[in-house]
Structures are given as C-alpha cells and as structure tokens.
Ligand code: HEM
C-alpha cells in the first residue's frame with residue numbers, strides 16, 4: 001500500500017443554475033491574457049449539447065485518454081510512445097481553433113469615431129486571432145440552454161450513444177448544466193502524453209500542473225486529455241491547464257470557481273488513495289467496472305492500517321484528519337451519491353458529480369402527481385429511461401444501475417425530508433428502501449442542503465514551515481527572488497519570454513512608475529501595461545487609450561489633463577465638421593474647447609453626456 | 624602563408640560563430656527557459672502544416688545525418704571498410720537528393736504558410752523572419768551544391784570530402800586548414816559561411832527546440848510525480864537559500 005492524498009471536488013448538479021459565474025471568475029483569475037482568449041479552465045455546458053470544444057467526448061475522433069491494447073495493457077488511445085514521437089511535427093488529433101471558437105472583441109472605437117451619418121454606428125466583431133472582421137458563428141457555450149436545438153443538440157456524442165427512440169423523445173424531456181474543470185486525474189493521460197515530462201502530478205495533493213519552464217510546446221497533451229482540459233497558449237507557445245487554484249488551496253482557501261459558485265454546489269476535500277492500485281484499477285477489462293474499481297482505489301481514512309501507512313508515506317496527521325472530515329469522502333463513499341465523469345476514459349478522474357434528479361422531478365410534477373412522493377419518484381426513475389440512460393453514458397460508462405441507485409437515494413431524501421419539514425413523523429421505510437439509515441440520510445441532507453463554507457471546503461493548509469514562502473503571504477520582501485527585481489513587459493523572444501515577474505513585483509513597478517513619471521504611460525510602448533488595480537476610478541486609467549492626433553498631427557491632450565474639471569463622462573465634441581466615412585478622427589476646435597459650447601465641468605441644460613443628445617451638438621461622444 | 628582574409632573567413636568567423644552557438648544556448652537556457660519552445664502554430668492552421676512540417680523535419684533530420692556522415696567521417700574510414708568512392712557517391716547523392724527535395728519542399732510550404740495564413744503571419748516575429756531567411760539560403764545553397772556539383776558536374780569535379788570536410792573537422796581538432804576552404808568552389812564557400820552565421824543565430828531563434836528533442840520520452844514512466852516543495856508559490860528559490868531538508872511533521876502515535 002502506498003498512500004497518497006488527492007485534492008478532489010464534487011459538484012451537485014441539481015443545484016447548478018447555469019449562471020457561468022464560475023467560468024467568468026476563473027477566467028478573470030487565470031486566463032484573462034493574450035494567448036488564452038479562447039481558454040476556459042472552467043466551463044459550463046448545457047447537456048445534452050456538444051460541449052466545449054465541440055464534440056470533445058467523441059474519442060473515436062479525438063483519441064484522448066487511455067485504451068486497452070490487444071494484450072489487455074493500458075495504452076494511450078492516440079498510440080504508443082513511438083507513434084507519439086513520430087507524429088510530433090504535426091499533431092494529427094489536435095482540435096483546431098474552430099472546435100473551441102475564434103475569440104473576438106468588438107470595434108468599440110467605431111462607436112465614438114464614426115462620422116455623423118444616417119445610421120447608428122455599430123461595433124463590428126473583430127477576430128482576436130487574425131485581427132480581421134469576422135462573423136461570430138460559435139463560442140464556448142453557443143448551444144447554452146439548448147440554443148440551436150434540435151440540430152446542434154443532435155451532434156452531442158453522448159446522445160449518439162443512446163438509442164434512437166430515446167433521441168426522439170429527448171427534446172421534451174430534460175436539460176441540465178454540467179460545469180467542468182480539469183479532473184486532476186489519478187492516472188492523467190495528459191501527463192503521459194507529454195514528451196518532455198513537463199506535466200506532473202504533485203505528490204502532496206495530486207494537483208496536476210504544467211511546468212511552464214519545461215514545456216516545449218509539443219502540444220501532445222492537448223490530444224492526450226480526453227476532457228480537453230489542457231489548452232495551448234498560442235502566444236507563449238506553451239500548454240496551460242486548470243491549476244485547481246493551487247496558490248489558494250495551499251493556504252486553505254477553496255478554488256475561485258467554488259468560492260464564487262452561486263449555487264454553492266461545489267465541495268472540496270481530500271481523498272486518500274492507494275497509488276499502487278491505480279494502474280490495475282484503470283486496466284479492468286469491462287468499462288462498466290471502472291466505477292467500482294476506482295472506488296476500490298480509495299482508502300478509508302478511519303482505518304488504523306491506512307493511518308499507519310499514511311504516516312509512513314509522510315502524510316501529516318492534520319491531513320489525515322482532514323481526509324476523515326472530507327465531504328468528498330462522504331459523498332463518494334458514505335452516501336454513495338457522487339459519480340465520476342466518463343470513467344471509460346480510464347484516467348480515474350477526481351472531480352465527481354451528483355447526477356441531477358430535477359429532470360425526473362419535473363416530469364412527475366408535469367403529470368400532476370405528487371413530485372415529492374418517494375413512490376412516484378421511484379416509479380418515474382424506473383420508467384423514465386431517457387435521463388437515466390443519458391446520465392449513465394456520462395457517469396458510469398453506460399451502466400444504468402448506479403445512476404438509478406443514486407437518483408433513488410436523492411428521491412428518498414426529498415421525500416423523507418418533506419415529512420420532517422411538514423412536522424410529520426419521519427417515515428423510516430423511505431431510507432430503508434434505498435439501503436440507508438435514518439440518521440445517515442439526515443446527515444446527507446445536511447451536507448447537501450445546509451452545509452456551511454467550512455463543511456463544504458475541508459482544505460488543510462500546507463504547512464506553516466512552508467507557508468511564509470508562498471507568494472501571496474508577504475512576510476518576506478517580495479522583491480527578493482532570483483535575478484532581482486525585473487521590469488514588466490515582453491522579453492526578447494516574444495510575449496512572456498524572459499524571467500517571469502511575480503505579480504507583486506509587477507505591481508510594485510507599476511506604482512513606482514505612476515508616482516515618478518510626469519507623462520502618462522505610452523500604450524504604444526510594449527512596456528506599458530494598464531493596471532486597473534491602481535486605478536482610482538477618476539477619469540480614464542493612464543495609458544488605456546493611445547493619444548489621439550489632432551487635425552495638425554499634434555497629439556490631443558489626454559483626458560487626464562482636463563482631469564481638474566472632474567470630467568468622467570464622455571462628451572460630444574462641438575462645432576466639428578463630420579468627415580467622410582472612415583476618415584478617423586474629427587477636427588478639434590482650437591483652444592482646447594473640444595468639449596462643446598459648455599465650459600469644462602458644467603453640465604448645461606440638455607448638456608453633453610446625455611444620451612440622445614450627441615447628434616445635435618457634434619459627432620458623438622468621445623473620450 | 625595563408626592570406627589574412629582567409630584566416631578571418633575560415634578560422635576566426637567559424638570560432639566566433641560556434642562560440643555564439645554554445646554560449647548563446649547556455650545563456651538562453653539560463654535566462655529564458657520560459658521562451659524555450661517550438662512556438663507551434665498548429666492551433667491557427669493545420670491543413671498545410673500537416674504536410675509541410677513532417678516533410679521538412681524528416682527531410683532536415685536526414686540531411687543532418689548525411690552531414691554527420693559526409694563531414695564527420697574521414698574518407699579513409701569509409702574506404703577502410705571497403706566502400707568505394709562510387710558507391711559512397713551514389714548513396715550520398717540518391718539519399719541526399721530525396722532528403723533535400725523533401726526539406727526544400729517542406730520549407731517552401733512552411734514559408735508560404737507563414738506568409739499567407741493571416742494568424743500565422745501575425746504571430747511571426749522578426750527573429751522568425753531572419754531565421755527563415757538564413758535557413759532558406761543555407762538549404763538552397765546546399766541543394767545547389769549537390770545538384771550542380773555531383774549531378775550536373777558543373778565546373779569540374781570537386782570532392783568535398785577532401786576539402787570542406789577536412790577543414791570542418793579541423794575546427795574541432797584544432798588542425799586548421801583555411802586554405803582548403805579558400806580553394807573550394809564558391810557554392811561550398813557560401814554554404815559553409817551562411818551555415819556558420821545560422822549557427823550563431825541559432826540560440827536566439829525558435830530553433831533551440833531542436834535541443835529539447837524529447838527522446839527520453841521512450842523510457843520515462845508515463846506519469847511524473849513531483850513534490851510541491853521543489854518550488855514554493857510562483858517564486859523560484861534564491862541561490863544560497865535552499866531549504867533545509869526536513870521531514871514533514873507526523874504524529875508519533877495514532
Ligand atoms: C530533432 C527533433 C525536432 C523536433 C521534435 C521538432 C519539432 C517541431 C515542432 C513540434 C514544431 C512546431 C510545429 C507547429 O506545430 O507549428 C517545429 C517547428 C519548426 N521546426 Fe522543428 N523539430 C525538430 C528539429 C528541427 C530542426 C533540425 C530544424 C531546422 C534546422 C527545425 C526547424 C523548425 C522550424 C523552422 C519550425 C517552424 C515551422 C513553422 O511553424 O513555420 N526543427 N519543430
């Protein structure tokens with residue numbers, strides 16, 4: 001037995017409202033950079049649907065994950081080591097940008113620059129890849145809420161696996177959201193596909209990371225991951241993936257997606273597992289056995305034998321205790337309501353899901369029957385093949401039994417708790433019908449419905465003797481790092497080359513620069529970065545907009561320079577002559593009186609800044 | 624007595640270039656591990672790349688092996704194992720021509736792709752352009768030498784294994800023969816000189832990826848485990864401040 005600890009997550013799908021808050025906050029934290037515009041470490045898919053990148057679950061096409069070779073041994077689905085190396089010059093199974101989507105922005109400048117004309121100016125979509133005008137035809141969640149159904153939905157590879165009859169009935173039946181992050185697999189095929197060995201699993205907490213200094217851009221991991229959760233940063237030429245917010249986890253904080261989840265449906269905790277049994281568990285012949293075999297890899301943290309072995313493996317006592325209190329362990333093992341996503345990929349994923357009961361409840365409710373009655377719900381689970389078959393393709397390699405069992409437990413809990421909430425005597429036969437004790441069922445209800453922050457996230461911090469070195473705790477001078485304080489900006493070999501600056505250093509330089517320069521940052525210079533962290537909310541942030549040439553080529557004063565007047569609103573320019581279409585900027589009246597008839601700062605009647613007024617006094621708002 | 628110009632051209636410049644090559648790589652590896660990548664552009668375009676890149680790479684690797692044979696192995700050795708001049712010549716030209724044509728075709732396609740595919744062109748740095756210029760010149764001159772010298776027999780017979788090769792090996796054996804290069808046909812002189820300049824540029828381009836060719840992948844375990852304490856946060860350790868190795872606190876009693 002070789003005990004290892006794994007940081008894992010469970011998501012309760014019944015509670016997901018598909019708000020995408022998790023995706024947005026994750027993006028703000030991690031992928032809000034050039035080169036990762038198309039990257040969503042966390043994305044939320046509507047099921048049924050094609051997913052992101054589209055049809056990623058079709059492993060006949062994308063060849064992600066593992067498979068058993070002729071001799072029954074585990075092998076990468078995309079081929080053995082030699083084949084992997086021979087196809088390195090052009091990776092045959094890598095999704096193109098079309099499969100993700102071409103990221104874009106809008107030509108907002110046109111809204112302020114367009115000359116006076118008959119039609120309202122529009123902001124055209126511009127590709128962030130080619131810089132050209134583009135038609136927006138796909139995105140990370142184009143088929144959100146079954147948009148484009150049934151045509152788009154029918155391309156769902158999971159749907160393709162279930163029978164035709166089911167498909168036809170499908171549309172009236174159900175829909176749910178599936179938030180996804182990297183699974184931080186026990187047997188990660190991304191790491192196995194990496195020719196440089198740059199992707200590694202941390203031995204302390206099992207988080208799978210890409211060493212940015214060791215990645216050489218062979219982009220084989222993108223093919224290797226069946227969940228398509230490794231992304232290629234096209235600017236830096238390196239692979240990037242979900243980090244499980246390791247800087248937060250190390251100090252005991254949940255990931256950003258969990259912290260901000262509106263439905264409070266994410267749970268984080270430790271799982272102890274036996275690393276010696278991972279290979280064997282991933283190699284079982286029958287795909288439907290994979291759920292059971294992965295469960296067998298997990299170790300009971302309450303077992304004294306396991307505790308002894310954990311100690312021998314260097315896992316500290318507070319970590320074992322955290323594993324005992326882990327909501328993940330409870331949901332997977334004690335209540336047995338969590339299931340892994342696509343166990344048939346054989347990577348032993350560690351983000352598990354509680355399948356949604358709501359589709360069943362909805363159907364029962366629509367029939368006018370009592371949708372909180374366990375008898376009705378059980379019957380519906382048994383007869384409603386569609387949700388069960390679909391969920392089984394997602395969570396159990398097509399085996400309906402475990403899904404049915406989970407749904408029945410959830411249904412029983414619903415029914416049992418209703419009696420309690422209505423002040424009636426609880427009915428012990430309900431938990432008994434799904435093989436649970438009354439107390440256990442109540443505890444499960446507490447965990448699923450009421451659990452507070454510290455019960456949902458049981459994250460033992462890394463050890464104090466290490467903590468002072470963690471970047472975000474500034475108990476040491478943050479400028480003391482190898483190579484000394486550097487400047488932000490680009491290295492000599494393109495974006496991001498050169499030594500990485502810690503964020504604290506970048507902020508330091510930005511503040512210093514702001515305090516010591518007498519000119520605003522020049523956005524044309526590659527060193528300038530606009531830092532909203534230091535923006536005081538008054539006027540436009542320095543360096544955000546390039547200086548605009550006046551009629552005689554002289555630079556227009558930056559908005560900052562009229563800052564005395566406290567101007568924040570865009571103002572229409574007065575007295576200027578509309579130029580021909582597309583001629584760019586308009587003439588500015590001399591004397592700096594480009595704010596129209598009013599003096600600076602005064603808001604005359606019908607004055608500038610009011611919507612609808614812009615056409616009358618000039619050529620539109622400008623800043 | 625060799626003229627000074629020849630010494631500069633065929634002794635000084637080669638050593639300077641090779642010094643750039645070696646020290647440049649050391650410097651780049653230390654300073655810019657993060658920029659050490661192929662800068663793959665497959666995400667932007669893969670239809671052309673699917674053909675161009677393998678064609679170029681397999682070609683250039685074969686060409687490289689050919690150079691190891693032709694430049695590295697003295698004529699006396701191949702003759703000692705009984706390989707006649709004719710057989711050697713035939714092998715070199717036939718295999719070399721196939722590899723050369725693959726390389727050139729691949730290179731032309733790659734450059735065509737770089738220029739015409741919008742996103743790929745946008746992602747092309749100035750260094751890329753310089754690199755492609757030198758790469759193309761070196762490769763075309765090399766192919767020209769093979770075709771003109773060995774196939775068309777323009778300008779009489781020249782056996783580079785008695786000339787260029789001896790000079791090249793001499794650079795590493797400190798047995799300098801600038802006069803051999805001075806006598807070589809102009810095509811060989813230009814090929815040799817541009818190749819030296821390419822070597823000097825090498826560490827400062829994306830070509831550094833060649834030195835990361837991941838052959839170790841064949842033998843390493845599939846899944847790599849690493850300890851977090853190798854590195855704390857996003858900060859690299861400071862020299863001289865390595866952590867004291869210490870076992871994590873564990874309970875003595877359970
Ligand atoms: C020895 C093993 C080598 C490996 C494994 C290798 C691998 C690669 C890979 C994966 C790419 C990225 C292709 C893409 O997706 O865009 C690439 C690009 C490139 N390689 Fe290599 N390479 C090797 C040797 C060489 C050599 C010897 C040369 C030339 C002397 C070379 C020149 C190039 C060039 C010029 C590109 C850029 C192609 C482009 O995008 O325009 N490579 N290489």
Ligand code: SF4
Nearest residue numbers: 182183184185190225
């Ligand atoms: S889900 Fe994450 S850990 Fe698993 S193979 Fe994909 S990237 Fe690797």
Ligand code: SF4
Nearest residue numbers: 016019020022261263
């Ligand atoms: S924030 Fe929570 S509720 Fe909203 S989409 Fe993400 S997982 Fe679902």
